[in-house]
Amino acid sequence: MRRSMKLAAVVLSGSLGIASLAACGAKSTDTSTASGSGSGSLKVGMAYDIGGRGDQSFNDSAARGLDNAKAQLGVTVSEAEAKTGEAEADKETRLSSLVTAGFNPIIAVGFVYQPAVEKVAKANPNVKFAIIDSSSTTQPSNVTSLTFSEQEGSYLAGVAAANKTKTKHVGFIGGVQSELIKKFEAGYKAGVKSVDPSIAVETTYLTTPPDFTGFNDPGKGKEAAQGQLDKGADVIFSAAGSSGSGAIEAVAMAGKWAIGVDSDQANQPALAKYKDHILTSMVKNVDTAVFTYIKAAKDGNPLTGIKNFDLKANGVSLATTGGFIDDIKAKLDAATQQITSGATKVPTAP
Amino acid sequence: MTSPNPAKRTLAQRFDTERIALGLAAPLLAVLLSVVICSILLLTSGRDPFKAFNVMFTYGTASDGQVLILNRATTYYLAAVAAAFGFRMNLFNIGVEGQYRIAALFAAYVGAQLNLPSFIQIPLLLITAMLAGGIWASIAGVLKVYRGVSEVISTIMLNAISLAVVGLLLVPGIFAPKVSSTSNSVQTDPISASSHFFSINTAGGVLWGFIVVAVIVGVGFQLTLSRTRFGFDLRATGRSESAAAASGVNVKKMVLTSMAVSGALAGLIGMPDLLQNSYNYGTSFQQGLGFTGIAIALLGRNSPIGIVFSALLFAFMDVTAVQLPLQGDFPQEIVQVMQGTIVICVVVAYELVRRYGLKRQQQKVGAELAAQAAAAAKKEVTA
Numbered sequence: 260m261r262r263s264m265k266l267a268a269v270v271l272s273g274s275l276g277i278a279s280l281a282a283c284g285a286k287s288t289d290t291s292t293a294s295g296s297g298s299g300s301l302k303v304g305m306a307y308d309i310g311g312r313g314d315q316s317f318n319d320s321a322a323r324g325l326d327n328a329k330a331q332l333g334v335t336v337s338e339a340e341a342k343t344g345e346a347e348a349d350k351e352t353r354l355s356s357l358v359t360a361g362f363n364p365i366i367a368v369g370f371v372y373q374p375a376v377e378k379v380a381k382a383n384p385n386v387k388f389a390i391i392d393s394s395s396t397t398q399p400s401n402v403t404s405l406t407f408s409e410q411e412g413s414y415l416a417g418v419a420a421a422n423k424t425k426t427k428h429v430g431f432i433g434g435v436q437s438e439l440i441k442k443f444e445a446g447y448k449a450g451v452k453s454v455d456p457s458i459a460v461e462t463t464y465l466t467t468p469p470d471f472t473g474f475n476d477p478g479k480g481k482e483a484a485q486g487q488l489d490k491g492a493d494v495i496f497s498a499a500g501s502s503g504s505g506a507i508e509a510v511a512m513a514g515k516w517a518i519g520v521d522s523d524q525a526n527q528p529a530l531a532k533y534k535d536h537i538l539t540s541m542v543k544n545v546d547t548a549v550f551t552y553i554k555a556a557k558d559g560n561p562l563t564g565i566k567n568f569d570l571k572a573n574g575v576s577l578a579t580t581g582g583f584i585d586d587i588k589a590k591l592d593a594a595t596q597q598i599t600s601g602a603t604k605v606p607t608a609p
Numbered sequence: 610m611t612s613p614n615p616a617k618r619t620l621a622q623r624f625d626t627e628r629i630a631l632g633l634a635a636p637l638l639a640v641l642l643s644v645v646i647c648s649i650l651l652l653t654s655g656r657d658p659f660k661a662f663n664v665m666f667t668y669g670t671a672s673d674g675q676v677l678i679l680n681r682a683t684t685y686y687l688a689a690v691a692a693a694f695g696f697r698m699n700l701f702n703i704g705v706e707g708q709y710r711i712a713a714l715f716a717a718y719v720g721a722q723l724n725l726p727s728f729i730q731i732p733l734l735l736i737t738a739m740l741a742g743g744i745w746a747s748i749a750g751v752l753k754v755y756r757g758v759s760e761v762i763s764t765i766m767l768n769a770i771s772l773a774v775v776g777l778l779l780v781p782g783i784f785a786p787k788v789s790s791t792s793n794s795v796q797t798d799p800i801s802a803s804s805h806f807f808s809i810n811t812a813g814g815v816l817w818g819f820i821v822v823a824v825i826v827g828v829g830f831q832l833t834l835s836r837t838r839f840g841f842d843l844r845a846t847g848r849s850e851s852a853a854a855a856s857g858v859n860v861k862k863m864v865l866t867s868m869a870v871s872g873a874l875a876g877l878i879g880m881p882d883l884l885q886n887s888y889n890y891g892t893s894f895q896q897g898l899g900f901t902g903i904a905i906a907l908l909g910r911n912s913p914i915g916i917v918f919s920a921l922l923f924a925f926m927d928v929t930a931v932q933l934p935l936q937g938d939f940p941q942e943i944v945q946v947m948q949g950t951i952v953i954c955v956v957v958a959y960e961l962v963r964r965y966g967l968k969r970q971q972q973k974v975g976a977e978l979a980a981q982a983a984a985a986a987k988k989e990v991t992a
Contacts, residue, residue, distance in 0.1 A: 339934040342941055344897030345927075346684075347887055348677055352931045360935065370793040371893045395791040406792065436776070437892065439793040467776030468795060468892045469710070 301334040301557050304362030306353050308369030310475060311340030315529055316500050316521040317545065321368045321391060324549025331550075332557050337362055341371070350375035358383050364556050366549060367391065370439065376402055387561055389552050391545060392439060394565045404565040405548040409439070410446030410605045411598050412541040412575030413496070416518050417450020418594045419539055419577065420494040421458055422587045423516055428459045430487035432480060432506050434473040434499030436464040443498040443520070443541070445609040453594070453603075461487045462609075465502055477505030484509035484517075494518065494538065504530055511536035516583075521545070523578035540578040547573060571599040627969075635962040636908060636915075639954035640922070643947045651943060661939045665929035672813030674928060679816060681924035682917075684881050686823045688902025689920055690830055691874035693911035695760075697834065698847040698867050704749060704764025705875040706899025707771030712742035713879030714775055717890035718784050720800030720883070727803045734804055734884065735822075738876035745771065746872020750865045760868065768899075779890070796891020806884040819881035826874065831913040843867060875899065904952045910959070923948060 305325055307318045318340070328334050337360065339353050354375055357365050363386045367376050370393035377395065380388045380402045387401055394404035420429045431447050433440040444462060451458050463483040465473030473479060480502035484495055488509065496518035497506040503520055510517035511533035519540030524530050530537070548568050555562045568574020577584065577591065584591065597603040648658035668674040688705060695702035716738040723730060749767055752758040778784045785795045807818040834840040845853040846863050854860050878898050883890060905923050909916035930944035 337935065339931075339941075342930070342945070344895065344901075345931075346681060346895045347882065347893065348680065349927070349931050352677065352928070353935070356932065356935050370791070373791055373794060374887060374893060393791060393793050397790060404792075437793065438789070438795065467773065468779065469775055469894065469896065470772045471892070 301332070301364075301553070302360075302362045303328065303334045303336050303553055303556075304354075304357035304360070304365040305336060305338045306350070306357070306365070306367045306372060307338065307340035308371055309341050309343055309471075310501065312338070314475075314501055315504065315524070315527050317543070318368055320522050320543065320545035321366070321549050324546035324553075325366075327546065327550050328553040332554060334553060334557065341369075347375060351379055354379040354388075355382070358386050363387055364389060364553070364561070366552065368545075369393070373398075387556060389549075389562075391548065400563065403552065403562050405545075405552060405562075406565060406567045407543050407545075407548070407574045408567060408569035408605075409442045409498075409541075409543060409575060410449075410607050411570040412543065412577065413443045413446030413498070414450035414453075414598065414603075414605045415570075415577050415591055415594055416496050416539065416541045417447040417452075418454055418591060419450075419584050419587060420447070420496060420516070420518060421451045421454035422590060423538060423584075424458060424492075424494050426491050426493045427455070427457060428461070428491045428493060430461040430463070430484070430490075430492035430495040432483050432487070432495060432497035432499055432503070433462070433464040434466070434480075434497075434502050435471050436467045440464070440498055441609055442607050443496075445606045447496055448609060449605055450594070454590075459492075461490055461492050463487060465499060473502055474500035476502050477508070480505030481509045485513075488513045488515060496520070496541070498541070507533050507537060519578070523580055525578065525580040534581060537581065537583075539584050540580075542576050542578050544568065544574055544576065570595060628966075631962050631966045632910075635958035636919070636955055638958045638962075639908075639951050642954045642958075643950035646950050647943050647947045650946060651939070654940075656937075656939060660937055661933060661943065664932050664936045664939065665926070668929045668932045669925050672811065674813070676811055676813040676816050677928045678921065678924045679820060680881070680885075681928055682920045683817055683820045683823045684878060684898060685901060685905055685920040685923055686916060687826060687874065687881070688878045688898045689905035689909060689916045690826055690902075690913070691871055691878060692899075692903045693906040693909070693913075693916060694830065694874055695867055695871040696847075696906060696911045698843045698863060699850070700864060700867055700871070701761045702746065702749070702764055702868065702871045702875075703761055703903065704746060704767045704771075704899070705871075705878070705902050706897070707764070707768035708742040708745045708872045708875035709878035709899060710775055710894075710896075711745045711771050712738040712876030713883055713894060714778065714784065714797070714890050715741040716876075716880065717797040717800060717883055720804040721798035721889070724801035724803055727805075730801070730803045731806060731884070734800075735877065735880060738880055739873035740876070742876025743869040743873035746875065747865065747869045750868030753868070754861045754864050779892075785891075794892045796889045796893075799888045800883065804884060805888070806881075808885055815885075817881050817885045819885055822877070822880075826877065827913045827917065834913070839866075875902075878902070904948065907952055908955050922951075 310318050312318060312322045325336055329336055337357060341350065350372055354365060358379065365386065366389045368391050372390055373393045373395055376388050376390045377398050380399050384401055389403045389405055391405045394406060429451055431444055433444055448460050451460055465479045465483060480497060480499050484506035487495055494516040495506060495510050497503040498520045507517040507519065507530055516538040517536055518538050521543050523542055524540045525534040525537040552562055598605060651658040651661055669678065691705050692702060716734045719737045720734050749760045749763040752763045753760045779795055781787050781789060784797050786798050789795060809816040809818060834844065842858045842863055846858055846860055850860055882895060887894065901923065905916060905919045908919035926944045926948060930941040933939035933941045
């Protein structure tokens with residue numbers, strides 16, 4: 260037998276050997292005690308997107324909702340976060356491990372979890388799942404989507420920017436040119452134009468999908484903001500996750516106005532030194548949504564289907580920290596009134 | 610086989626135990642060192658390292674963990690072979706990342722458009738992916754041969770360009786459906802059911818049938834290297850380009866071919882996931898496999914067998930890492946630290962072991978020569 264043939268035989272039989280080994284070993288779940296419902300307090304599992312707790316933005320907001328539920332409703336929690344460049348299977352494992360450990364409901368933070376949630380939810384029809392920021396026509400009935408009307412909050416941010424600009428020139432920085440961030444852009448532009456159609460709006464996206472680094476690259480955010488400042492913009496709204504902190508830094512250095520996103524960024528320790536230049540933040544109340552969802556589940560009346568949190572339901576709002584937008588409160592209230600009454604329809608695509 | 614070959618060495622001679630021990634020493638040393646470093650890191654953050662490794666080991670030996678590891682290793686193996694193919698002739702194809710991305714996009718698109726019988730459809734998709742990957746890689750090959758552009762630079766730049774190309778094509782109305790079924794993500798239509806690759810249902814879950822393709826690729830790689838003129842030329846060019854050119858190897862042709870083959874193999878990387886799991890290419894398709902592949906190829910010393918072990922090791926670490934934060938408060942990033950230190954340590958360890966081996970060899974030869982001289986001197990005295 261030639262050496263190469265032997266080698267091939269060894270590799271083949273070896274791989275089959277490992278495969279058969281996998282087929283007959285014990286499953287990891289065999290030993291764990293899968294405690295189901297009825298064991299006292301509610302067990303809530305939470306799977307974060309990349310960044311997890313401490314991203315100063317989207318994930319942190321979800322974490323606040325979970326902390327509130329823990330404090331006020333006495334639920335038991337378990338958390339895990341995604342890591343960069345992980346496989347789809349890792350997300351599925353994360354969710355099914357939470358299922359096995361007896362967590363129900365399970366909340367997935369971010370649209371990247373959509374395929375994994377669908378798959379695991381189909382395999383576990385008795386477990387309730389929630390997914391933030393995403394919905395699909397094919398998701399099973401035990402999946403609840405928690406979505407937000409980002410365009411409505413961004414519209415208000417646009418109104419605020421238009422009222423504060425001195426150069427009649429404002430800017431928008433999007434993290435990744437995804438469907439989600441386009442909603443921010445559309446709302447912001449509509450808000451600006453509603454005040455004064457002659458105001459110029461600069462638009463910069465840091466990256467295009469599938470490159471999602473635009474959400475966590477403060478360097479890129481800073482560069483983009485500098486570019487817009489050089490062109491003459493004096494109020495810049497950045498919807499770019501943690502890249503936004505770079506943009507805020509650049510804007511603060513230039514002494515202009517920045518608008519934050521997702522959380523009230525003027526209140527964040529990491530950005531505290533720039534808080535005098537953060538006009539407001541378009542807050543996405545993920546915490547409210549998470550808390551509402553957990554509370555409903557605890558009360559035995561779970562939310563189902565697609566639950567959209569709009570301006571009316573306090574799903575999105577403008578932060579007032581610093582009091583910089585107090586002088587235009589009347590104008591903002593009027594715009595809010597227009598939207599909640601349905602008189603103004605905010606576009607979702609630019 | 611039937612002709613007597615007096616020069617043929619015996620089995621024991623060919624499998625020189627010392628050489629094997631030295632070969633294994635370097636990767637084992639690297640793994641051990643990285644375990645020690647990670648243990649220290651865990652200890653300083655106030656966590657019990659043994660418990661963390663226990664969590665990983667327990668999950669890795671359970672059947673569901675094993676199936677996941679094998680599935681992951683399938684992808685990793687293909688990624689590493691794609692990189693190793695170029696490395697064997699000193700051609701540093703850093704662009705595996707971009708090549709598999711482009712390949713997966715085109716294969717997903719073709720798979721969604723066509724619905725042919727499986728025995729035509731699946732090979733067609735594999736060929737599409739390999740062609741796309743190969744053509745994308747050939748850009749760097751052509752630039753190197755005709756313009757002298759270093760392939761390291763051009764492939765890295767092509768990675769960035771591939772992102773832009775995907776961003777340009779993966780939009781509603783071009784490669785993605787006009788009306789998306791999901792609200793915030795973009796992906797191609799699902800590939801037709803006939804494109805689904807076979808899988809094996811085990812007690813631990815679904816084992817991807819693509820492991821067979823990975824084995825075939827591995828065996829093919831080994832046979833090409835050891836049994837073909839092309840493989841010989843490849844290795845010769847890798848050792849010394851000028852010597853190879855002097856002995857009649859067309860180095861330009863070799864560069865073009867191996868770059869294309871490396872890219873074609875890279876095209877297969879996304880296929881297990883596309884044909885067995887996600888069934889579409891979209892914004893949540895796994896990224897970074899190209900770079901993981903380079904690390905695995907380094908650890909496996911670019912050998913088809915070595916890569917099997919390093920791919921299994923990396924798959925084990927990545928799969929079991931997910932359990933770390935869920936079973937005890939361990940940061941899963943520790944696994945990335947471990948992988949990073951393994952790669953650094955292994956480069957150092959290989960060099961140390963090589964020097965040690967060289968020294969031993971010199972000593973051995975020296976001792977033999979001394980013995981011979983002594984014997985000769987003795988003969989003279991007795992004569």
